[in-house]
Amino acid sequence: MRIILLGAPGSGKGTQSQLLVRKYGIPQVSTGDLLRAARAKGTGLGLAVRAAMDSGQLVSDEIVLGIIRERLAEPDARPGFILDGFPRNLEQARALDELLSRLGQPLDAVALMEVNYAELTRRIAGRRTCRACGAVFNVLTSPPPAGATCPASGAAHELYQRPDDREETVAERLKVYEEKTRPLADFYAQRGLLHRIDAEGDVESVARRLEAALGELAAGSAPARTPPRPAPRRRKARAASRARGLVKRAKRSKKASRGKRKPATTRRTTATPRRRTALKTARPRRRR
Numbered sequence: 161m162r163i164i165l166l167g168a169p170g171s172g173k174g175t176q177s178q179l180l181v182r183k184y185g186i187p188q189v190s191t192g193d194l195l196r197a198a199r200a201k202g203t204g205l206g207l208a209v210r211a212a213m214d215s216g217q218l219v220s221d222e223i224v225l226g227i228i229r230e231r232l233a234e235p236d237a238r239p240g241f242i243l244d245g246f247p248r249n250l251e252q253a254r255a256l257d258e259l260l261s262r263l264g265q266p267l268d269a270v271a272l273m274e275v276n277y278a279e280l281t282r283r284i285a286g287r288r289t290c291r292a293c294g295a296v297f298n299v300l301t302s303p304p305p306a307g308a309t310c311p312a313s314g315a316a317h318e319l320y321q322r323p324d325d326r327e328e329t330v331a332e333r334l335k336v337y338e339e340k341t342r343p344l345a346d347f348y349a350q351r352g353l354l355h356r357i358d359a360e361g362d363v364e365s366v367a368r369r370l371e372a373a374l375g376e377l378a379a380g381s382a383p384a385r386t387p388p389r390p391a392p393r394r395r396k397a398r399a400a401s402r403a404r405g406l407v408k409r410a411k412r413s414k415k416a417s418r419g420k421r422k423p424a425t426t427r428r429t430t431a432t433p434r435r436r437t438a439l440k441t442a443r444p445r446r447r448r
């Protein structure tokens with residue numbers, strides 16, 4: 161199952177992703193987490209990431225797309241993934257479409273987590289993360305249970321507030337969401353992929369609503385611990401039909417820009433001029 165959780169900061173994408181990971185056994189791919197890891201390295205790239213994040217702006221598409229391409233190429237993402245915090249603007253959504261078309265792995269669904277503004281700011285104000293295991297809590301609504309220990313350190317969770325969760329940055333992040341990310345709802349609605357989820361209320365109720373929306377898709381896929389491996393012939397037929405669907409969809413969505421682009425065969429050639437010359441002048445193979 162390949163899904164996107166779309167929603168404002170504080171809408172519960174991370175929390176619900178963690179539940180879906182457990183239920184379906186597919187990885188959560190959070191650009192926020194990946195960027196925080198890049199930032200922690202303190203390299204040139206890390207500094208650029210830090211500047212954007214701390215001011216509530218989006219990190220450049222170039223950096224984010226590079227990170228996503230690498231992550232989705234990892235073997236654990238092959239059976240499916242939950243994208244959390246990506247895409248965040250139309251350019252990223254289009255790039256993702258292209259990437260998944262190339263991989264022959266179209267999206268199954270996009271869940272839009274809807275929460276009102278006052279609730280969002282309240283949730284973000286209380287959000288705390290454990291430094292050791294990365295679990296996310298909310299000191300106002302869902303603190304760690306009394307006596308709970310961190311699975312990574314064996315001691316009590318060591319909670320900290322993300323720098324970009326401070327009040328002055330949150331307003332900017334919500335503004336960026338409205339301007340750049342919310343338009344993605346239409347983008348995916350037009351493709352028939354969007355499910356609107358009422359994401360207010362407690363974690364379990366939201367999880368139930370989300371699962372009801374994803375239920376149909378999930379019915380066709382079992383948890384990864386017992387992955388259903390269709391017979392090779394069925395796999396091929398399925399891949400072929402998916403590819404046909406993709407071609408149709410790609411044709412429709414690229415109709416406008418197609419005229420300006422070179423045909424795929426020319427773009428994807430791996431033969432450099434030097435290699436082409438070498439190919440031409442290569443000695444013919446001896447006949448047996």
Ligand code: ADP
Nearest residue numbers: 169170191192212213217218219224245246248
């Ligand atoms: P939230 O969803 O609560 O805003 P995230 O952890 O997803 O939290 O993101 C934190 C910050 O990381 C964002 O404010 C932004 O600066 C950066 N970021 C995360 N994902 C992306 C993305 N897809 N494109 C650009 N920047 C991103």
